[in-house]
Amino acid sequence: MKGAKDWREMIGWSSLWLAAGLSVLSLGAILWYILSRGLSAVSLEFLTQAPRRLGSEGGIFPTIVSTLYVTAVAMAMAVPVSLGTAIYLREYMRPSPAERLIRFSLQVLAGIPSIVFGLFGFTFFVIKLRMGFSVVAGGLTLAIMVLPTLIRAFEEAIATVPREYREASLALGADRWQTVRRIVLPTANPGLLTGIVLAIGRAVGESAAVILTAGSAMRMPVFPTDQARTMTVHLYILATEGLSDVHAYGTAAVLIVMVLLLNQLTTVTRARRRGEPRTR
Amino acid sequence: MNAIEVKKLNLYYSQLHALKDVHLECPARQVAALIGPSGCGKSTLLKSINRMNDLIDGCRVEGSVLVNGEDVYIPGYDVVELRKRVGMVFQKPAPFPMSIFDNVAYGPRLHGKYSRLELKELVEKALRDVALWDEVKDRLTKSALGLSGGQQQRLVIARVLAVKPEVILMDEPASALDPIATGRLEELIIELKKDYTIVIVTHNLQQAARISDQTSFVLHGEVVETGPTGAIFTRPRDSRTEAYITGRFG
Numbered sequence: 001m002k003g004a005k006d007w008r009e010m011i012g013w014s015s016l017w018l019a020a021g022l023s024v025l026s027l028g029a030i031l032w033y034i035l036s037r038g039l040s041a042v043s044l045e046f047l048t049q050a051p052r053r054l055g056s057e058g059g060i061f062p063t064i065v066s067t068l069y070v071t072a073v074a075m076a077m078a079v080p081v082s083l084g085t086a087i088y089l090r091e092y093m094r095p096s097p098a099e100r101l102i103r104f105s106l107q108v109l110a111g112i113p114s115i116v117f118g119l120f121g122f123t124f125f126v127i128k129l130r131m132g133f134s135v136v137a138g139g140l141t142l143a144i145m146v147l148p149t150l151i152r153a154f155e156e157a158i159a160t161v162p163r164e165y166r167e168a169s170l171a172l173g174a175d176r177w178q179t180v181r182r183i184v185l186p187t188a189n190p191g192l193l194t195g196i197v198l199a200i201g202r203a204v205g206e207s208a209a210v211i212l213t214a215g216s217a218m219r220m221p222v223f224p225t226d227q228a229r230t231m232t233v234h235l236y237i238l239a240t241e242g243l244s245d246v247h248a249y250g251t252a253a254v255l256i257v258m259v260l261l262l263n264q265l266t267t268v269t270r271a272r273r274r275g276e277p278r279t280r
Numbered sequence: 281m282n283a284i285e286v287k288k289l290n291l292y293y294s295q296l297h298a299l300k301d302v303h304l305e306c307p308a309r310q311v312a313a314l315i316g317p318s319g320c321g322k323s324t325l326l327k328s329i330n331r332m333n334d335l336i337d338g339c340r341v342e343g344s345v346l347v348n349g350e351d352v353y354i355p356g357y358d359v360v361e362l363r364k365r366v367g368m369v370f371q372k373p374a375p376f377p378m379s380i381f382d383n384v385a386y387g388p389r390l391h392g393k394y395s396r397l398e399l400k401e402l403v404e405k406a407l408r409d410v411a412l413w414d415e416v417k418d419r420l421t422k423s424a425l426g427l428s429g430g431q432q433q434r435l436v437i438a439r440v441l442a443v444k445p446e447v448i449l450m451d452e453p454a455s456a457l458d459p460i461a462t463g464r465l466e467e468l469i470i471e472l473k474k475d476y477t478i479v480i481v482t483h484n485l486q487q488a489a490r491i492s493d494q495t496s497f498v499l500h501g502e503v504v505e506t507g508p509t510g511a512i513f514t515r516p517r518d519s520r521t522e523a524y525i526t527g528r529f530g
Contacts, residue, residue, distance in 0.1 A: 094337055095337075162374065164370065164372060164374035165374055165376060165377075167332070167335075167370065167374075168370065168374045168376070168436070168439075169376075169386070170332070170335065170363065171330060171332060171363055171367070171368040171370075172363065172364075172367070172386060172387040172390065172439065172440070172443055173360050173361070173363040173364040173387065173390060173391060173443060174360075174386075174390050175360055178390055182386070182390075183376060186377075186378075187376075187377055
């Protein structure tokens with residue numbers, strides 16, 4: 001009996017180990033493959049200059065700016081709306097058909113492929129609202145795309161705030177809004193920040209939704225109505241047009257490092273915030 | 281003068297009839313204890329005084345609760361105002377994840393404009409009133425989560441006092457505390473009744489006997505009997521009260 005049990009334990013343990021190992025290995029392989037090919041292309045010139053000869057020479061500076069620009073517009077729209085929705089769903093709404101409808105819509109929204117958002121953004125923002133290929137059209141499309149992710153993340157962050165805090169606050173004569181603003185949101189803050197970073201990661205990495213809405217002009221965008229070629233779109237065009245593998249990998253490497261740095265940022269702010277009380 | 285008068289109070293959670301025709305009178309500046317077995321409705325009765333039951337879905341109330349003569353269940357009654365007048369201490373001390381100072385200043389900051397100096401005085405007085413000042417005066421800006429359980433419970437009471445309530449409700453305030461911290465809490469409660477009316481729910485009969493002036497026995501959503509604590513524990517009128525305090529059930 002004991003032998004059989006040990007044997008089963010062995011199989012269970014080793015298959016789990018294998019699964020974990022496989023995940024790490026495949027991710028590590030991709031990372032190594034891209035960085036080893038891409039980092040050699042990355043230089044100060046690559047990061048700070050405009051592309052020349054359709055991107056086969058020069059740098060990617062305008063595409064970095066475009067990426068950040070479009071993402072900033074998307075976040076400026078999506079964060080307040082998502083936060084409001086999450087607060088409303090968690091703190092105000094009681095179970096009802098309306099609440100179920102909102103949740104159902106969010107689930108549907110989360111399941112839509114990004115190219116469909118792109119198509120919608122193209123017909124609605126670009127054509128119908130006459131925004132043209134532009135930073136706003138791209139930003140708004142991305143904003144809608146990240147809504148479900150962001151609302152979900154915010155809801156989960158808010159749900160981690162103990163019920164006792166809310167009760168204590170209400171029992172001290174605070175109303176619901178005061179409780180949300182002074183207790184719930186500050187307590188949920190680390191989780192909220194993590195949600196925002198995850199959403200930024202999605203927005204920065206998105207290509208299908210922006211290629212149809214922000215356009216692909218290589219110029220530096222200045223006004224929100226200008227066209228913008230994000231890094232992912234630039235990468236896509238470099239690869240599909242066979243313009244420059246080296247620059248495509250270089251762009252990919254910069255993109256990956258950017259996202260990694262972003263994720264690092266949350267762990268740092270989290271550690272700083274933990275245990276440190278707010279004082280005025 | 282009764283600080284609290286509960287008259288013909290019926291409370292329902294959806295289908296469940298949780299409080300049945302409850303009458304209760306709590307004299308001002310005394311400690312009134314509510315005792316009874318788990319699930320008998322004593323916490324529900326306590327929470328109907330500051331209308332915390334309003335937060336529960338499907339909760340319905342009939343009858344009236346008077347706090348210093350004012351019916352708090354009349355339509356349009358300002359619940360926020362009520363909760364300023366009737367403070368509450370919960371079973372598990374739940375200091376907010378902020379500094380000790382900010383915890384105590386939370387209520388005053390909600391309800392009024394105070395200068396920094398006034399706020400400091402208010403916080404110091406509240407902390408002195410719960411005998412916590414000397415222990416925390418050098419670390420007011422440190423997180424309240426670093427305090428011990430007993431200190432946290434006294435901090436939470438200071439947070440209630442800073443709002444200047446008329447009545448303090450306590451829902452098994454000592455249930456998460458060790459015997460020494462419980463002893464200090466009981467001393468504090470006796471000290472506080474000089475200025476406040478206190479209603480306390482407790483599982484601990486000795487505790488009720490030690491600190492309360494009046495005791496009510498609650499069973500199956502009814503107040504079986506209310507009387508001076510000494511009388512309830514020595515010569516209860518109702519056989520069910522006697523059975524409970526002699527430990528035959530509950």
